[in-house]
Amino acid sequence: MQTIIEPFRIKSVEPIYFNTAAERKIILEKAFYNPFLIHSNDVLIDLLTDSGTSAMSSNQWAGIMQGDESYAGSPSFFRFEKTIQDITGMPIVIPTHQGRAAEKILFSILGGPGKYIVSNTLFDTTRANIEFSGAAGVDLICEAGKHPTIPAPFKGNMDVDALEKFIAEKGAANIPLCMITVTNNSGGGQPVSMQNIKDVKKICSANNIPLFIDACRFAENAWFIKLREAGYANKPVPEIVRELFSYADGCTMSAKKDAFANIGGFLAMHNEALAKQCRNLLIMTEGFPTYGGLAGRDLEAIAIGLTEVMDEHYLQYRIRSIEYLTNKLIAAGVPVMQPAGGHAVYLVADEFLPHIRVDQYPGQALVGALYEHGGIRSVEIGSLMFGKYNEDGKLIPAALELVRLAIPRRVYTQSHIDYVAEVIIEVFNKRDAIKGLTIIEEAPTLRHFTAKLKPVASAIATNETETPKQFSSISIQ
Ligand code: F0G
Numbered sequence: 429m430q431t432i433i434e435p436f437r438i439k440s441v442e443p444i445y446f447n448t449a450a451e452r453k454i455i456l457e458k459a460f461y462n463p464f465l466i467h468s469n470d471v472l473i474d475l476l477t478d479s480g481t482s483a484m485s486s487n488q489w490a491g492i493m494q495g496d497e498s499y500a501g502s503p504s505f506f507r508f509e510k511t512i513q514d515i516t517g518m519p520i521v522i523p524t525h526q527g528r529a530a531e532k533i534l535f536s537i538l539g540g541p542g543k544y545i546v547s548n549t550l551f552d553t554t555r556a557n558i559e560f561s562g563a564a565g566v567d568l569i570c571e572a573g574k575h576p577t578i579p580a581p582f583k584g585n586m587d588v589d590a591l592e593k594f595i596a597e598k599g600a601a602n603i604p605l606c607m608i609t610v611t612n613n614s615g616g617g618q619p620v621s622m623q624n625i626k627d628v629k630k631i632c633s634a635n636n637i638p639l640f641i642d643a644c645r646f647a648e649n650a651w652f653i654k655l656r657e658a659g660y661a662n663k664p665v666p667e668i669v670r671e672l673f674s675y676a677d678g679c680t681m682s683a684k685k686d687a688f689a690n691i692g693g694f695l696a697m698h699n700e701a702l703a704k705q706c707r708n709l710l711i712m713t714e715g716f717p718t719y720g721g722l723a724g725r726d727l728e729a730i731a732i733g734l735t736e737v738m739d740e741h742y743l744q745y746r747i748r749s750i751e752y753l754t755n756k757l758i759a760a761g762v763p764v765m766q767p768a769g770g771h772a773v774y775l776v777a778d779e780f781l782p783h784i785r786v787d788q789y790p791g792q793a794l795v796g797a798l799y800e801h802g803g804i805r806s807v808e809i810g811s812l813m814f815g816k817y818n819e820d821g822k823l824i825p826a827a828l829e830l831v832r833l834a835i836p837r838r839v840y841t842q843s844h845i846d847y848v849a850e851v852i853i854e855v856f857n858k859r860d861a862i863k864g865l866t867i868i869e870e871a872p873t874l875r876h877f878t879a880k881l882k883p884v885a886s887a888i889a890t891n892e893t894e895t896p897k898q899f900s901s902i903s904i905q
Contacts, residue, residue: 432748435741436838439486445469452800460880461796461865463805472803473844474836478771480526480684480691481836485736488688488729495725500716504724504731508694511731515666515738516643516673518696520703524714525721527644527682527693528553532560533709534640534680534695537702538604539563546594547607547642548573548586549615552813554607554642554680556874563604567827568594570624573615576776576828579766581656582621584612584649586628600635607680609642610649610672614809616830617645617750617769619652622660622672629675638677638699644685646672648770651743665738678702683726685771688733688837692726746770749845750835756849762856765830772834775852777810780831781862786811787823788864788884794831794855797862802851806833812867813876 447455447470459465463476474481484492496502509521524530531554539545539561550558550565558565568590572580586608595603608625612618625641632639650668654660660668673679678697683689697703707717714721722730736742747770754768763779777791784790791808798804807813814826833848855862869880 432745434838434841435739435745436485444472446472447803449800452803456796456800460868460882461792462876462879462881463795463799463807464877465880466799466805468805470803471799471805473840473848474805475772475833475848476805476807478685478834478836479682480689481839482684482688482690482733483836483838484688484690484729484733485838487736488732491728491732492725495723495728497724500718502718502724502727504727505718508727508731511734512694512696515669515734516676516679516696517670518673518676518678518698520697520700522695522703522706522710522717523720523722523727524693524695524710526684526691527642527680528557529714529721530680530682530693530695531557533706533713534605535561535563536709537705542602544594544598544603545605545607546591546603548584548609548620549612550607551609551613551642551644552874552876554609560873566594569612569615569827573612573618574827576616576765576774576830577763577779581619581767582624582652583618584610584615584620585624586620588624588627588631591628591631595631595635595637600637603635603637605640606632606637607640607642608676609644611645611652611770613644613771614814615828616765616774617648617772618765619649619656619770621657622653622668623657625672625675639675640697641673641676641679643673643679643681645770646681647686647737647743648747650738651740651747652770655747665740665743669738683730683733686734686737687730688736689726689730692722692730694720694730746837749842752842753833753835753845753849756846757852760849760853760856762852772832774809775806775831775833776829777808777831778829780856781859783860784862784864786825786829788866789881790864791829791831792865792881793862793883796865797855797859798831798851801855802847804833804848804851806831808832808876812879 496504512521535557541562543563545558546566549567555565568587570585570587573583683692751768757764763776765774777794781790791810810829811825816824863883865881
């Protein structure tokens with residue numbers, strides 16, 4: 429087969445600032461081993477997130493100039509609204525400044541104490557907004573999704589038996605919403621099958637529970653359906669997307685992902701009564717319903733991006749580039765989530781660093797090692813992000829200890845990705861020298877964004893809880 433090439437040419441470039449491993453060791457120490465506290469000019473390849481980091485197309489930049497900044501009734505809004513109506517089949521479109529603003533509005537209305545929001549896997553901000561309302565977020569991921577290194581086609585699926593059981597146990601009246609995240613970001617960017625969405629919808633309908641899609645990566649998910657699910661190989665992506673949304677009562681979306689926009693989001697739905705409540709909150713917190721926290725120019729960029737993302741040459745290149753990096757790592761014996769996900773490569777940190785105890789955060793230690801060794805910024809999706817404490821202050825670990833290398837859309841070339849593979853493999857070959865971390869400061873919610881950490885004294889697993897006097901970082905040269 430011929431090489432799948434990047435389906436774009438580059439018109440404008442940004443510099444990468446180079447630094448040395450010795451400099452990065454100090455930067456990491458000063459950032460308290462938290463990648464969110466590192467300045468982006470100190471990063472060579474930034475794989476912290478695929479959110480808001482896309483390269484916009486020349487068409488999107490042209491749209492930026494076309495943006496109409498009228499407070500009310502801007503034509504940019506009507507283009508945005510029509511695009512989303514066409515893609516989702518949902519008549520009501522409410523713009524927000526990003527995905528979590530849509531979540532905040534939705535769960536302020538539907539959440540509350542005693543309520544349960546069920547999902548395949550909730551993203552961290554989604555879970556936080558649910559919990560902030562007093563409700564509980566419940567992840568019911570299918571069995572295949574619990575085994576990171578065993579390949580299966582649709583590891584993002586919801587466990588439908590567990591869903592039925594949960595509804596029977598807690599009562600449908602206490603479950604105001606079911607939310608399916610496509611692709612399943614916290615579960616490895618793994619896709620959800622059309623069949624699974626249909627099955628979940630059937631159960632939800634029988635119990636009068638609305639189904640919403642967290643649609644951040646809807647086009648990537650649709651591409652996986654086209655590749656892997658019987659009956660979809662010859663269907664155009666927009667048709668698959670339309671079918672996927674047809675089973676949902678509504679959706680939330682961060683336009684910072686599959687809309688190639690640097691900011692933005694929306695809520696879309698069928699239910700006018702719910703939309704009325706959402707708009708009331710929107711006006712208080714985001715803005716008037718025809719701009720909702722966005723500039724007219726952002727609405728234009730999003731509308732154009734949402735159409736561009738369904739281009740099959742783009743999706744083929746996108747999904748293949750993630751698979752390319754994953755396969756290089758598998759060939760070198762590095763434990764990675766399999767098969768490759770849609771937007772990121774996920775290292776299985778507890779298998780990569782089996783000598784580091786889960787309460788010494790192997791994922792975060794690996795994030796630090798990749799930065800120090802090669803200037804690559806990644807993010808832990810494990811017990812730092814999702815861990816909780818029991819009554820005795822002991823860590824209740826997350827289900828998986830992953831490190832995510834999210835690939836920004838249309839930003840890096842194949843040689844960048846080759847470099848990333850080299851760095852990971854070099855770190856893997858010297859993994860025994862990497863030390864675990866302890867937390868010295870943390871916030872009560874979403875602690876991973878601001879937590880401060882320091883290395884434990886020894887790379888070998890001990891029960892040490894003593895604070896080491898000197899910071900000693902990983903030294904892999
Ligand atoms: N849902 C999912 C599945 C997400 O991945 C994100 C963001 C959100 C909701 C929230 O959207 O950032 O626009 O408020 N994910 C980013 C990430 C931050 O790095 O995965 P937002």
